[in-house]
Amino acid sequence: MAQLEALNKRRNGFWRELTKNKVLILMVLPAVLHVFVFAYLPMGGIILAFKQFRYAEGIFGSPWVGFENFKFLFISGQAWIVTKNTLLYNAMFIAVNTVMQIGLAIFLSELAGKYFKKVTQSLMFLPYFISWVIVGSIAYNLFNFEHGALNSVLGAFGADPLDIYNTPSYWPLILVLFNAWKGVGYGMVIYLAAIVSIDTEMYEAAEIDGANIFQRIRHITLPSIIPTVVILTLLAIGGIFRGDFGLFYQLIGDNGMLRDQTDIIDTFVYRALTQTSEIGMAAAVGFYQSVMCFALIMVANWLVKKVQDDYALF
Amino acid sequence: MKLTLDRIWFNIFGYAAVILFSLLCLIPFILVISSSVTSESFIIRNGYTLFPQDISFEGYRLSLQNPTAIVNAYGVTILVTVLGTAISVFICTMTGYVLQRKDFKWRNKISFYLFFTTLFNGGLVPWYILCVQYLGLKNTLWSLFIPSLISVWNILIVKGFMRGIPFEITESAKIDGAGDFRIFLSIILPVSKPVVATIGLFTALMYWNDWFASLLFITDERLYTLQYFLYKLVGSVQALRSVMDKAGIVVPTLPVESMKMALTVIVTGPIIFLYPFVQRYFVKGLTIGSVKG
Numbered sequence: 001m002a003q004l005e006a007l008n009k010r011r012n013g014f015w016r017e018l019t020k021n022k023v024l025i026l027m028v029l030p031a032v033l034h035v036f037v038f039a040y041l042p043m044g045g046i047i048l049a050f051k052q053f054r055y056a057e058g059i060f061g062s063p064w065v066g067f068e069n070f071k072f073l074f075i076s077g078q079a080w081i082v083t084k085n086t087l088l089y090n091a092m093f094i095a096v097n098t099v100m101q102i103g104l105a106i107f108l109s110e111l112a113g114k115y116f117k118k119v120t121q122s123l124m125f126l127p128y129f130i131s132w133v134i135v136g137s138i139a140y141n142l143f144n145f146e147h148g149a150l151n152s153v154l155g156a157f158g159a160d161p162l163d164i165y166n167t168p169s170y171w172p173l174i175l176v177l178f179n180a181w182k183g184v185g186y187g188m189v190i191y192l193a194a195i196v197s198i199d200t201e202m203y204e205a206a207e208i209d210g211a212n213i214f215q216r217i218r219h220i221t222l223p224s225i226i227p228t229v230v231i232l233t234l235l236a237i238g239g240i241f242r243g244d245f246g247l248f249y250q251l252i253g254d255n256g257m258l259r260d261q262t263d264i265i266d267t268f269v270y271r272a273l274t275q276t277s278e279i280g281m282a283a284a285v286g287f288y289q290s291v292m293c294f295a296l297i298m299v300a301n302w303l304v305k306k307v308q309d310d311y312a313l314f
Numbered sequence: 315m316k317l318t319l320d321r322i323w324f325n326i327f328g329y330a331a332v333i334l335f336s337l338l339c340l341i342p343f344i345l346v347i348s349s350s351v352t353s354e355s356f357i358i359r360n361g362y363t364l365f366p367q368d369i370s371f372e373g374y375r376l377s378l379q380n381p382t383a384i385v386n387a388y389g390v391t392i393l394v395t396v397l398g399t400a401i402s403v404f405i406c407t408m409t410g411y412v413l414q415r416k417d418f419k420w421r422n423k424i425s426f427y428l429f430f431t432t433l434f435n436g437g438l439v440p441w442y443i444l445c446v447q448y449l450g451l452k453n454t455l456w457s458l459f460i461p462s463l464i465s466v467w468n469i470l471i472v473k474g475f476m477r478g479i480p481f482e483i484t485e486s487a488k489i490d491g492a493g494d495f496r497i498f499l500s501i502i503l504p505v506s507k508p509v510v511a512t513i514g515l516f517t518a519l520m521y522w523n524d525w526f527a528s529l530l531f532i533t534d535e536r537l538y539t540l541q542y543f544l545y546k547l548v549g550s551v552q553a554l555r556s557v558m559d560k561a562g563i564v565v566p567t568l569p570v571e572s573m574k575m576a577l578t579v580i581v582t583g584p585i586i587f588l589y590p591f592v593q594r595y596f597v598k599g600l601t602i603g604s605v606k607g
């Protein structure tokens with residue numbers, strides 16, 4: 001009886017909330033429905049990873065194959081290659097970008113010249129605004145074997161031209177550079193904002209005490225921006241299993257010569273989905289990627305929470 | 315400022331690093347512009363160069379000779395950007411407003427429901443099959459902006475910003491008899507201009523630069539967006555050239571290389587042109603955007 005009463009009360013609470021705040025609920029409804037359709041429904045589609053997909057039979061009609069898709073991917077070695085590439089490239093991207101962003105932000109904050117700072121900051125932020133299609137076109141302009149600017153320069157010095165698009169070993173460096181080129185300005189602006197908000201009295205006091213500029217950076221600037229560094233790096237590590245499809249696809253495309261060095265999870269999934277139509281395989285890799293991402297962000301957040309609660313994401 | 319030894323070293327490294335990286339960011343753009351106004355025969359002989367030497371506008375003339383496709387792609391991109399941005403900003407600000415209302419009991423549950431999708435998702439494949447097979451989005455204008463309408467990050471940014479608006483404003487408006495939607499539309503939205511501008515600009519940039527939706531959903535040429543049009547055209551010009559090369563036909567009169575770069579300039583143009591005016595809003599946006607989930 002008491003249980004029934006409690007249940008009734010709860011149900012009443014639910015309906016009361018629904019009628020009391022019906023306008024507020026209507027206001028969040030578009031977002032709630034959109035997320036339900038485009039984010040939660042596809043989660044149900046994860047079962048595709050355990051099926052052999054046939055278009056005619058749809059997601060539910062296609063036959064189950066258990067772990068066959070995963071087995072094939074891991075035994076054939078493809079899963080390892082794309083996982084290794086995705087992780088190594090992203091680790092490099094995070095390290096290089098973070099160091100460059102912090103370094104340039106510190107320089108910009110300390111150097112003099114209002115217009116100099118304005119112009120250079122604008123220039124460094126500019127590549128963020130163009131699409132990867134344009135970046136691909138720029139890369140082609142630079143590295144094209146016959147007419148590329150790089151080979152023109154090399155030719156002017158009497159050096160042999162480089163066949164970049166057919167030589168896998170150049171690509172790790174090129175990808176890291178282009179990723180930095182496009183992304184450093186964005187992060188630098190965030191770090192610069194963090195540095196500008198540091199109390200200037202600390203610097204003045206340190207200067208009176210005879211600290212030189214390197215000591216001031218080491219003991220005031222860097223410790224003050226650690227929360228920003230931790231949060232941005234945490235976000236980046238949470239996405240380390242997720243490759244930048246635009247960067248890899250627009251710079252390399254379907255160039256088979258470079259595949260072993262430059263195939264990442266996202267390009268593999270795209271190819272399996274659209275070209276070879278191995279839907280089950282593509283879904284299996286996608287599922288594996290989602291699970292790893294989720295696990296990683298949880299672990300990273302948990303670790304940060306243990307060390308310093310304020311820096312955690314959630 | 316007194317120039318001590320540490321200052322001198324710091325300045326040397328600092329100016330060198332900042333200038334070097336700024337130039338690296340600028341040079342590719344100059345290279346593309348220069349190549350777009352260089353004659354084809356010069357490019358074939360000497361390659362792309364930083365400064366145009368044998369100036370010719372042949373690439374532009376050829377790109378614009380039959381402008382229907384470009385004009386159409388511009389039209390599709392502008393339509394998608396305007397529609398997508400307007401709807402997305404409206405829904406995201408409205409949701410953000412409700413989710414920070416202290417008197418709304420379900421705010422934390424719904425916030426988590428939204429935030430969870432940034433941590434875990436079903437992956438590209440189920441999403442693609444849902445869009446194509448169950449929602450029929452293939453080759454529709456809808457496919458270019460509806461799937462990406464909601465950005466949970468933007469909702470969180472709005473939520474963080476609106477928390478700074480005193481709750482008393484909402485309360486007193488309520489006492490005066492205004493409904494929740496009215497309060498949002500005519501009181502909260504006008505004082506939230508900075509955050510609206512920020513997420514609006516980021517969303518507009520996202521739609522303007524998008525080519526992934528076209529790559530997945532569009533085969534109908536009338537629905538090509540600008541970025542996808544460039545991607546397709548550069549590819550097909552390249553394909554054309556390799557076919558001609560294999561057939562042993564040398565066609566130096568067709569300015570393929572300068573045309574590619576001319577098209578790149580035509581597609582990038584609006585962004586570069588608007589950049590000086592909107593840049594500071596993006597910079598401001600990045601700093602008000604630093605909120606926790």
